[in-house]
Amino acid sequence: MQKPRQIRVLPDHVINKIAAGEVVERPAAVLKELLENALDAGGRWIDVIINGGGRDLVSVSDDGCGLGRDEVLLAVERHATSKITDLDDIEKINTLGFRGEALAAIAAVSRFRLYSRPAAEQAGTEMTISAGKIQDLRDLGCPPGTTVEVRNLFFNVPARRKFLRTPATESGHIRHTFLTTALARPETGFNLTMDRRRIYSLPAGDTLEQRLRSLFPGLDYTNLRPLDLERQGVSVSGYASLPALNRADRSEQYFFINGRPAAAPTLWACVQAAYRGSLPAGRHPYLFLFIVLNPGAVDVNVHPTKREVRFHDPRLLRDVCTEALGRALAQPGPARAADPTPSTPATTHPPAAASLPALDHFLRAMSTPPPVRSARPLSTPLSAIGGAHPCPGRPPEPSGAAGTPWNWYQILGTIGGRFVVLETDEGLALLDPHAAHERVLYESLLRQYRERTTAAQPLLSPITVELTPTDAGRLRRGLEALRQMGFGLDEFGEDAFIIDALPVGLEDSNPGTLVREIAALLDEPGAARATLEEGVVRAACHAAVKATHSLPTQQIDALLKQLLAAEMPYTCPHGRPTLINITLQELNRKFGRD
Ligand code: ADP
Ligand code: MG
Numbered sequence: 001m002q003k004p005r006q007i008r009v010l011p012d013h014v015i016n017k018i019a020a021g022e023v024v025e026r027p028a029a030v031l032k033e034l035l036e037n038a039l040d041a042g043g044r045w046i047d048v049i050i051n052g053g054g055r056d057l058v059s060v061s062d063d064g065c066g067l068g069r070d071e072v073l074l075a076v077e078r079h080a081t082s083k084i085t086d087l088d089d090i091e092k093i094n095t096l097g098f099r100g101e102a103l104a105a106i107a108a109v110s111r112f113r114l115y116s117r118p119a120a121e122q123a124g125t126e127m128t129i130s131a132g133k134i135q136d137l138r139d140l141g142c143p144p145g146t147t148v149e150v151r152n153l154f155f156n157v158p159a160r161r162k163f164l165r166t167p168a169t170e171s172g173h174i175r176h177t178f179l180t181t182a183l184a185r186p187e188t189g190f191n192l193t194m195d196r197r198r199i200y201s202l203p204a205g206d207t208l209e210q211r212l213r214s215l216f217p218g219l220d221y222t223n224l225r226p227l228d229l230e231r232q233g234v235s236v237s238g239y240a241s242l243p244a245l246n247r248a249d250r251s252e253q254y255f256f257i258n259g260r261p262a263a264a265p266t267l268w269a270c271v272q273a274a275y276r277g278s279l280p281a282g283r284h285p286y287l288f289l290f291i292v293l294n295p296g297a298v299d300v301n302v303h304p305t306k307r308e309v310r311f312h313d314p315r316l317l318r319d320v321c322t323e324a325l326g327r328a329l330a331q332p333g334p335a336r337a338a339d340p341t342p343s344t345p346a347t348t349h350p351p352a353a354a355s356l357p358a359l360d361h362f363l364r365a366m367s368t369p370p371p372v373r374s375a376r377p378l379s380t381p382l383s384a385i386g387g388a389h390p391c392p393g394r395p396p397e398p399s400g401a402a403g404t405p406w407n408w409y410q411i412l413g414t415i416g417g418r419f420v421v422l423e424t425d426e427g428l429a430l431l432d433p434h435a436a437h438e439r440v441l442y443e444s445l446l447r448q449y450r451e452r453t454t455a456a457q458p459l460l461s462p463i464t465v466e467l468t469p470t471d472a473g474r475l476r477r478g479l480e481a482l483r484q485m486g487f488g489l490d491e492f493g494e495d496a497f498i499i500d501a502l503p504v505g506l507e508d509s510n511p512g513t514l515v516r517e518i519a520a521l522l523d524e525p526g527a528a529r530a531t532l533e534e535g536v537v538r539a540a541c542h543a544a545v546k547a548t549h550s551l552p553t554q555q556i557d558a559l560l561k562q563l564l565a566a567e568m569p570y571t572c573p574h575g576r577p578t579l580i581n582i583t584l585q586e587l588n589r590k591f592g593r594d
Contacts, residue, residue, distance in 0.1 A: 013132045016078060016108035024105055026164060027054020027153055028173035033102035034148050035181045038062035043145055044204045045189045052195070053167030054174050055153055063145040066118035069125045073137070075114070076129060078104040103148075108132035109160070111151040119144035131156040175199070179215055180254060180261040183288065186211035212239070212288065220245050224286070225331045229324035234293045234317055236324040241286035243278040243329070243571045253287040257298060262309045270318040274325035277442055278568045280575035291317070330567050405564070405581070411553050420556055427584040433551060435572035436563045441505050442573040443566050445485065448503065454486035457507040462488075462500040465512045469495050471519040482518070489515070 024030055031054065038046045041064025051057040067075055081100030106112060107129040117124030126140035154161035164170060171194060182190045182202055189204030202214055212219070223245035228237045238256075253271070255264040267289070275285055299310040311317050406424040414420050420431040448454045467475060472495035475482075482489055488501025499511045506514065551559070563569050563578060572578055588594055 012078065013108065016104055016132050024102075024109060024153070026173060027058055027170050028177040030054065030058045030106055030110075030150050030153060031060065031174055032177045032181070033106065034058065034060035034150070035177070037102070037148070038064060038146070039181070039185060039188065041065045041146060043188070045191075047191045048178060048193065050171070050174055050192070050194045053165075053170030055161075055164055055167060055170060057149065057151050058153070058174075059147065059149040061145060061147040063143070066121075066144055066146055067114075067116040067125070068118055068121060069137075069139075072114060072116055072125045072127050073134075076103045076107050076112075076127070076134075104132075106150055109155075109157050110153045111155065113149040113151075114146065115140050115142050116146040117142050117144050183211060183215060183254060184256045184259055184261055208238070208288075208290075219286070225328040227289070227324045227328040229320060229327060231320045231323070232316060233297075234291065234320045236289060236291050236321055238288040238290045239286075240289070240325055240328045243275060243285070243568065243575055244577065246279055246283040246285055246575070248282065248284070250284045253284065254289065255287070256290045257300075257309050258292055258295060259290075260300065260309070264309070266311060266314050267318065267321055270322040271325065274322050274329065277446070277573040278329070278571045278575060283575060289321070291321070293317070326567070411556055411560075422560075424581075426581065427587055428582040430580045430582070431556070431560060431563075432572075432576070432578055433556060433559055435576050435578040436559055438572040438574075439566055439569065439578055440559065440562045443568075444505055445503060448486065448505075454484060455504040456486040456488055456501040457504050458488065458501045459499065459511060462498050463511050464492055464496050464498050465515050466496050467516065467519055471495075471516070472497070475515070475519040478518070487515075 024033070027050075031048065031050070035046065035048070038060050039062075041062050043062040043064030045063045047059075047061040049057065049059040078101055103114075108131065110131075112129040113126070114129075115124055115126040123139045124142035125137065126142075127137045128135040154164065174194070175192075178190070178192050178200070182188075182200070186206040186208050187204065190200060190202045191198065192200040200214070202211065206214070213221075223242045224239045225242060226237075226239055229235065250268070255262050255267060257264065271285065271287065279285065293311075297312045299312070406426055406429075409422045409424040409429065412421045412423055418432070418434070420433055422429040422431060475489075475497060476491065479489060479491075486501065486503030486506075488499060490498050490500075492498040497515065499515055502509070502511055502514070570577060570579055
């Protein structure tokens with residue numbers, strides 16, 4: 001048997017290298033730490049220079065408070081920090097750093113140079129360190145503020161250097177880090193230069209809208225809605241995309257907790273809840289959420305990179321976020337009603353994209369249904385439905401406008417036996433009555449379920465359904481909830497069920513098919529609620545499969561009004577559009593009449 005080795009206290013340089021492994025995973029992590037320090041130093045400008053994906057150089061300069069000669073030496077000591085003095089301070093931390101280990105860790109695994117000067121002092125100090133050993137300390141003439149240059153990261157830890165990815169991959173991470181930081185601080189100016197190319201020049205004093213537009217020039221801003229809500233000391237602001245603007249992953253969801261970019265898996269569930277039924281499965285919204293709460297209510301000291309945070313009252317936070325998102329997504333109608341300058345003739349709209357007004361103004365002006373994705377020629381002739389609609393030219397439907405995105409509208413007819421064509425004061429709108437019906441039904445069922453106001457419609461004669469043992473087991477687990485929704489449902493032998501009532505709104509569907517569909521959707525025992533709602537969505541769709549193409553005008557009108565009163569009128573529960581708006585302005589452009 002081998003003799004156990006002696007227990008030893010590790011020397012500092014080894015500890016620093018180990019710590020470096022935690023704090024400094026890759027060049028982007030170095031950049032993150034240096035940016036945090038620069039921001040904590042309170043300057044207005046930050047200049048970032050990157051070479052070779054950060055493997056060769058990560059340099060960050062700021063015009064902040066600077067460091068005197070003694071402080072320069074202390075700054076690279078492990079656990080040396082000016083930001084906290086004891087453990088309690090972490091509770092009320094309002095700086096980005098506090099662990100006092102970043103500079104020491106970075107300097108341990110690179111060729112490191114720091115020069116700095118507090119504005120009040122004549123000369124600055126320059127310090128160079130290689131692999132954790134101070135090489136030089138001297139006076140240097142330099143502008144007020146601090147510059148930290150990190151070269152040849154991991155040059156002395158070959159095992160780690162080997163794990164660095166290609167410069168292109170590392171550059172991607174660097175850009176992401178830069179972008180999230182710049183987004184978190186619109187009031188600070190930032191430059192990013194990579195391999196001698198200027199990538200971003202972001203002026204100081206930006207508003208969030210201006211910063212967003214600089215960082216995401218390609219984003220479809222017509223589909224973003226602002227958020228702003230405060231409840232019990234938690235405030236949520238920023239922007240969220242309407243369901244029409246979505247993507248396959250969560251990579252464009254940015255959360256900032258007290259100004260700190262943070263991973264917030266806690267919040268995924270409430271995002272999901274807010275968008276449930278309006279986004280197709282597997283699609284995610286764009287989010288830029290700024291959450292501000294009492295520093296004591298959040299624990300940022302969970303992980304060395306401080307990326308993950310923990311909330312003392314996650315429920316409250318989720319509730320506030322869900323409400324803020326819900327309000328933002330329900331905005332299109334009311335936002336227009338609140339517009340102090342209602343557009344009378346639609347032709348007075350500003351020219352498309354001639355200039356980009358401030359985002360909120362722009363958003364208000366655009367708070368209409370999702371923009372048209374493809375304008376197909378009207379190949380099918382208009383076939384009028386019903387004759388009793390008001391004559392064109394005069395504003396008919398005088399009050400129909402309440403809660404609608406238009407001042408007036410009239411139903412012209414259908415095309416393709418499927419889509420309803422509307423003339424509006426803004427141009428043209430197309431309605432998919434089938435999708436609209438799904439949306440209306442879905443929300444009404446959910447409301448009944450949540451408010452426990454379910455109305456059940458008894459069947460003329462009860463029906464039995466025979467299920468597979470698996471499906472029967474699932475249905476049994478969801479039985480209670482389904483009854484709450486208005487299903488008259490009972491076990492009837494081994495794997496059979498008897499149905500004697502359906503929720504109001506679903507009474508026209510085939511009860512057997514409906515129950516089978518729902519059983520198939522209730523998979524895991526724990527997932528009951530979400531999957532039940534999902535089941536309702538499907539159920540609503542089945543019910544909506546009624547022919548909607550031959551509805552008389554009055555019914556279409558009623559449907560439209562119900563749709564526009566819905567929480568999320570512009571998509572069906574699967575995320576397909578219900579209403580497509582084509583403005584006169586767009587038509588003019590298409591016909592070359594600008
Ligand atoms: P922390 O940020 O957790 O305190 P760091 O190792 O990142 O630890 O930095 C150590 C200390 O060095 C900081 O507390 C701060 O006093 C000082 N410092 C680092 N960077 C700067 C900077 N850019 N400007 C002014 N002071 C700085
Ligand atoms: Mg720091």
